[in-house]
Amino acid sequence: MDKVNLADKFALFHDTWSPKIAGELNGQHILLAKLQGDFVWQKHDAQDEMFLVISGRVAVYLRDRVVALEEGEFFVVPRGVEHKPVAKNLAEVLLFEPQGTAHAGDVRTEMTVNELERI
């Protein structure tokens, strides 16, 4: 039950596409992730997922459009909607999703993580 400083937490890791648990409430995880490059197309059938950009820029590709996010902007990907996050340059995001959400939805690749680390 301590406060969390986002910059301090982001300084603790350098791997990309590997969300870390920074907090939890009401059955949801507050995750921090660094993104760079293209991730895989994914969807979560039963969970909405929030991307809040803390630094940098993130493009959330949807099948019919691209949502371009800058620092201080968030987007909620509704459950069941296919999406692919892309960050041309390194970006830092806060994610909000239910505990137990599969990292890359129904997709398993070498980019997916099975167990989320707590920081």
Added chain:
Amino acid sequence: MDKVNLADKFALFHDTWSPKIAGELNGQHILLAKLQGDFVWQKHDAQDEMFLVISGRVAVYLRDRVVALEEGEFFVVPRGVEHKPVAKNLAEVLLFEPQGTAHAGDVRTEMTVNELERI
């Protein structure tokens, strides 16, 4: 299903201690609020509540200590824990809490809001 720019949303209102709904996911509301001065002591028996400071400084008083939050810091007040947010100067926060959470927990005063506005 649009992105949300925090600065644009905060520019839409000036009242304090009156959280606005800026998004929702998985039965939770993403709320934006401006804080200035002292709020009332409150607790939520069944809901954890997150305060993420977007600008300014917020002190979350607990019965046994004070959690001093600066920009880019968050704190989760666990369910059942009495707390009182205080902002000496104007501060902007993002709150995360389940839909239907009473604004000031079990407390009703002239500072409490019955129906949250959507922005």
